[in-house]
Amino acid sequence: ANGFFLLLKTLAHAGRYINEHYPDEGINYRQSVPEYDFIIVGAGAAGCVLANRLSENPQWKILLLEAGPGENDLQNIPLLTTFLQNSQYNWADIAEAQNTSCYGMIDQRCSLPHGKGLGGSTLIDYMLYGRGNPADYDRWAAQGNPGWSHADLFPYFLKSERAELRGLENSTYHGKSGELHVEFPTFRTNLARTFVNGAREAGHRKLDYNGKSQLGVSYVQTTGLRGMRQTAYRAFVEPVLYKRPNLHVQPYSQVLKVLINPDTQTAYGVTYTRHFRNYEVRARKEVIVTAGNINTAQLLLLSGIGPREHLQNFNLPLVSNLPVGQSFVDSPVFNGLTFVLNETGQALLTDSRFQLRSLGDYFRGEGPLTVPGGVEAISFVRTENATTEPGVPNIAIVFSTGSLVSDGGLGLRKGKRIKTAIYNKVYRPLETLRNDQWTASVVLLHPESRGHLKLRSINPYSALKIYPGYFGADRDVETMLEGIKEAVRISKSPAMRRYDARVLGIPLPNCEQWDQREDEYWRCAIRTLSSTAYQQLGSCRMGPAGDPLAVVAPDLRVHGVQGLRVADVSVVPTTISAQSAAIDYMIGERAADIIKDQWEQGSSAPTSSSDR
Numbered sequence: 001a002n003g004f005f006l007l008l009k010t011l012a013h014a015g016r017y018i019n020e021h022y023p024d025e026g027i028n029y030r031q032s033v034p035e036y037d038f039i040i041v042g043a044g045a046a047g048c049v050l051a052n053r054l055s056e057n058p059q060w061k062i063l064l065l066e067a068g069p070g071e072n073d074l075q076n077i078p079l080l081t082t083f084l085q086n087s088q089y090n091w092a093d094i095a096e097a098q099n100t101s102c103y104g105m106i107d108q109r110c111s112l113p114h115g116k117g118l119g120g121s122t123l124i125d126y127m128l129y130g131r132g133n134p135a136d137y138d139r140w141a142a143q144g145n146p147g148w149s150h151a152d153l154f155p156y157f158l159k160s161e162r163a164e165l166r167g168l169e170n171s172t173y174h175g176k177s178g179e180l181h182v183e184f185p186t187f188r189t190n191l192a193r194t195f196v197n198g199a200r201e202a203g204h205r206k207l208d209y210n211g212k213s214q215l216g217v218s219y220v221q222t223t224g225l226r227g228m229r230q231t232a233y234r235a236f237v238e239p240v241l242y243k244r245p246n247l248h249v250q251p252y253s254q255v256l257k258v259l260i261n262p263d264t265q266t267a268y269g270v271t272y273t274r275h276f277r278n279y280e281v282r283a284r285k286e287v288i289v290t291a292g293n294i295n296t297a298q299l300l301l302l303s304g305i306g307p308r309e310h311l312q313n314f315n316l317p318l319v320s321n322l323p324v325g326q327s328f329v330d331s332p333v334f335n336g337l338t339f340v341l342n343e344t345g346q347a348l349l350t351d352s353r354f355q356l357r358s359l360g361d362y363f364r365g366e367g368p369l370t371v372p373g374g375v376e377a378i379s380f381v382r383t384e385n386a387t388t389e390p391g392v393p394n395i396a397i398v399f400s401t402g403s404l405v406s407d408g409g410l411g412l413r414k415g416k417r418i419k420t421a422i423y424n425k426v427y428r429p430l431e432t433l434r435n436d437q438w439t440a441s442v443v444l445l446h447p448e449s450r451g452h453l454k455l456r457s458i459n460p461y462s463a464l465k466i467y468p469g470y471f472g473a474d475r476d477v478e479t480m481l482e483g484i485k486e487a488v489r490i491s492k493s494p495a496m497r498r499y500d501a502r503v504l505g506i507p508l509p510n511c512e513q514w515d516q517r518e519d520e521y522w523r524c525a526i527r528t529l530s531s532t533a534y535q536q537l538g539s540c541r542m543g544p545a546g547d548p549l550a551v552v553a554p555d556l557r558v559h560g561v562q563g564l565r566v567a568d569v570s571v572v573p574t575t576i577s578a579q580s581a582a583i584d585y586m587i588g589e590r591a592a593d594i595i596k597d598q599w600e601q602g603s604s605a606p607t608s609s610s611d612r
Ligand SMILES: Cc1cc2nc3c(=O)[nH]c(=O)nc-3n(C[C@H](O)[C@H](O)[C@H](O)COP(=O)(O)OP(=O)(O)OC[C@H]3O[C@@H](n4cnc5c(N)ncnc54)[C@H](O)[C@@H]3O)c2cc1C
Pocket: 041, 042, 043, 044, 045, 046, 047, 065, 066, 067, 068, 085, 113, 114, 115, 116, 117, 118, 119, 120, 121, 122, 124, 125, 126, 127, 128, 129, 130, 253, 254, 255, 256, 290, 291, 292, 293, 295, 296, 299, 533, 534, 535, 536, 568, 569, 570, 578, 579, 580, 581, 582, 584
């Protein structure tokens, strides 16, 4: 399959070339004016929803500023997902060296990809659409965040969604008239069907994980539109941009600082850079930061909002002393559980004729290229020793056909920074093996371990120091181990035994002192090959005044500052039982309603959120 993946990679490069040489084509960018009502920083899922909903009011002028480029159809092929981490759409942050994890990554530093461009992380994500568990949101509300219980938020999930899910047409758990298409990929391998059947035999119920209950197995629901990636920008901004002269969008515009009047503690605009020139633009009403979990924290810190001592170390004048970056949490995934089959022809792109035909199929919205990164099914599991509420999973087992070598070692291996010595010893032999493989990626949904973020310098182009802290709590390793055992149990179900699938028998070089039948081997493997599951949250956590961990109030205003809100996954106060895109869309919807309520009720500014 290497040749075919090289072809796909070439297509992706062509897309990059087009973006770089014709940067504004097809983006409908309009030159900004000196003042807007609302400035939105970052065109990720939440930012795009906000741009759409706030510009519904023709009296309001909205500016959406985005640091990265526009999107490109050539890169919207879902199967290309693993390559996109090596594209211009990734900020490509790298964590600091870790003591308790990332042993298998170059310099013990795991990569932390997140999206850059119109659409944010939805440009490069795996497109899985999952909303988590009602209990996740009830936990937020119970911690002093009125308006954020599941009952409050459920309508917002439905509002965004336009479900076209075969078999769930009459489900009341799905929205039918929103902007964001949600579908099952049209293509399925027999191996995925067997996995779902095997999981059922192992006691997992087949269900809609976005329905009444979440514990069980399902084919993945994705944010695709007839097989093509649908980014947040394409869903929420592109369709309205020409119709709304009050909405301006500027790619290639990186915000450097939020401008805050130190006397009134009020945000009044931002400075940004575009094509090597700096600009200042003012906000009559509010600046809304939706720059993602990492960059939102960075922007606040650079603007004088953060822990007093940390800002003092950089001689940054303090605006509000808040724990920005202190509640960073990232769910790890273990990608090292690969099974080798006794058969060939079951994987996505094994046959060369099939590969070429698949390009034609793709343009009809069919075929294997519509499967995001090879991911086809998922089972949400509550393991025996789980501490989550009944019905709330602590592990997700994500099924994909193939293994780390299926993209020719060109995508995921590079994206994850896996050491060459490990790849060569353990995985490279699979490149020439005719037998098919499948991988169970085990995701820890509710880690106890916490990380944190710090400024590296006051240079806004310099990446933050990121300490994800994976497996700082031993308990997280044990939960992951339980997840691995459950995946192995599924592999031994009668349905799956048909393929006589065996766990890949080559041990990781740094764990060789243990036998693969011993738990200790897997504990070592977990700390070696786990990395981000792309569920980073909480760096600007939401909570009431007086909550020592809170950065924003339940109405998303930054504590102690007027005219400034944060409205993305960085505000999420506790972990969720899903990946984060659907949650980010929901936060955008909820934020838009809060803002409309506060400004449309009266013409004056909302009163100050609590000072501390
Ligand atoms: C590789 C990967 C796979 C994922 N897979 C899934 C999945 O399958 N399912 C799922 O639900 N979730 C997934 N996620 C997570 C999901 O995509 C994100 O949680 C979600 O999009 C977060 O949205 P956000 O708005 O908070 O941030 P982002 O989407 O990251 O958007 C922030 C935007 O702000 C811009 N920005 C940042 N700083 C500045 C600045 N200073 N000035 C101007 N603009 C700025 C960025 O360029 C970016 O476009 C994945 C994420 C990644 C990275």
